[in-house]
Amino acid sequence: MKLLEGKTVLVTGGSTGIGRAAAIGAARHGANVAINYASSDDKAASCVAEIEALGQRGLAVKGDVALPETATDFVSKAVAAFGRVDVMVSNAGICPFHAFLDMPVETVDRTFRVNLHGAYYMVQAAANQMVKQGEGGAIVAVSSISALVGGEYQTHYTPTKAGLHSLMQSAAIALGKHGIRCNSVLPGTILTEINKDDLADQDKRDRMTARIPLGRLGESEDLAGPIVFLASDMAAYVTGAALLVDGGAFVNLQ
């Protein structure tokens, strides 16, 4: 069964990792998909090629989500190409690991701007388009298990993920009257570009893996099903929810 037949899905940060898996997962479920990305032209083009190989239409739009105008540009280009917006997956993010006490101001500022401000602008731009269309819609934010737990080298990052979780709760209230559902996924540790260097430390990797009841770190594709589900009518009565996708890491205290 195809869950997103005929829908238009927008994904920020769709060139690699979780965003790419979500974009391809949506195409597999019958959606036309527009992706935003920052700099990886070749990877964005190959994502579009994969979407098209699945028989769907794809579009890549380059832009820095930290800038408010990127959001309106992305939505208007997607509408020009596909006529509408049914789903926004706000996924783009960075995590430049760094110690707390000497954290550079620029690193804090950039991480907040990309991860939180960027998501805010994207969600707002998509919601305005959905309200204009008058037929509701779905927004899925890629938050993190880090919305709920801390990280020594992530003091600038975890607050952005908690912020996203909170944004989906407030947006669910603000947009419910328009039939727009807002939910987040909370991935655990997923093997992508964002943590390639961090997980090159085998001890750390082993420790992270040992905490996971399902016995392995996540793959980007592990997020595709949960994101497609929350985007689809299967989740028609789900809004303001947060779905952990972490192999059970969060609940594993002892």
Ligand SMILES: NC(=O)C1=CN([C@@H]2O[C@H](COP(=O)(O)OP(=O)(O)OC[C@H]3O[C@@H](n4cnc5c(N)ncnc54)[C@H](OP(=O)(O)O)[C@@H]3O)[C@@H](O)[C@H]2O)C=CC1
């Ligand atoms: N991997 C993990 O363990 C976890 C990841 N997450 C979250 O998942 C999301 C995706 O990360 P993940 O797939 O792991 O990492 P990747 O590094 O593989 O993907 C990041 C994506 O975001 C894009 N991006 C980065 N900065 C910007 C920007 N300023 N404007 C537009 N696009 C941008 C990248 O584009 P480009 O390639 O062009 O730079 C890329 O498409 C992030 O929000 C992250 O916080 C949450 C929990 C766990």
Ligand SMILES: C[C@H](O)[C@@H]1OC(=O)[C@H](O)[C@@H]1O
């Ligand atoms: C990038 C990290 O490995 C990853 O990001 C998250 O949000 C998870 O909590 C992991 O720490």
